[in-house]
Amino acid sequence: MTLFAKTDPEAGNKGISSFVVRPEEDDGFIVEGTEEKLGDKGCPTAELRFDDVYLPQDRLLGDEGRGFVHALKTLNGGRITIAARSVGIAQAALDAASDYATDREQFDQPISEFQAIQHKIADMDTKTRAARLLMHDAADKKIRGESFAKEAAQAKLYASEVSREVANEGIQIHGGYGYTKDFPAERFYRDAKLNEIYEGTSEVLRNTIAGELLE
Secondary structure (H helix, E strand, C coil), X not given: CEEEEEXXXXXXXXXXXXXXXXXXXXXXXXXXXXXXXXXCCCCCCEEXXXXXXXXXXXXXXXXXXXXHHHHHHHHHHHHHHHHHHHHHHHHHHHHHHHHHHHHCEECXXXXXHCHHHHHHHHHHHHHHHHHHHHHHHHHHHHHCCCCCHHHHHHHHXXXXXXXXXXXXXXXXXXXXXXXXXXXXXXXXXXXXXXXXXCCCCHHHHHHHHHHHHHC
């Protein structure tokens, strides 16, 4: 695992360095136990404790004092990853809602034939497509070695909010079944919410985007 620690407490963010920690080798590294979360249950979250852990010089990643720079570079790339995850959840919610609307009948016809449902599906697909294009644009800039901080923030911001909106509409289309664990719609909603929080909250991302535009 990667650890960021202050090696020069007086130097602010220039006093942060990054290290490699090997849990199977380093005495004093303790995993406290996993958290009970609303969603994202396939990715355990735990508190990590370091009791007098000693790390030799060769565990330093890059130069001393460059940890904050490493973290920012990782964060910008990670935002594209979260955008891609968000698009995947939105697409899954859209597909599940479309299938359900085609199969579910009310008043002797599939609910997909009602205009209200059609408009929901149309909006869900349009938002998902737009999020996908933003994500691909940011990823393309990263691959080309171009500046991509603003594009990554925009992709993550929009895609994460879209994933929650589309998942919410997916539950609405499922009706009461969408609120049960018999269908995956409720899980998409629970998993989507986290996308708006980690790798930078939506509020922080708006600050980042504005900073890139107004600097």
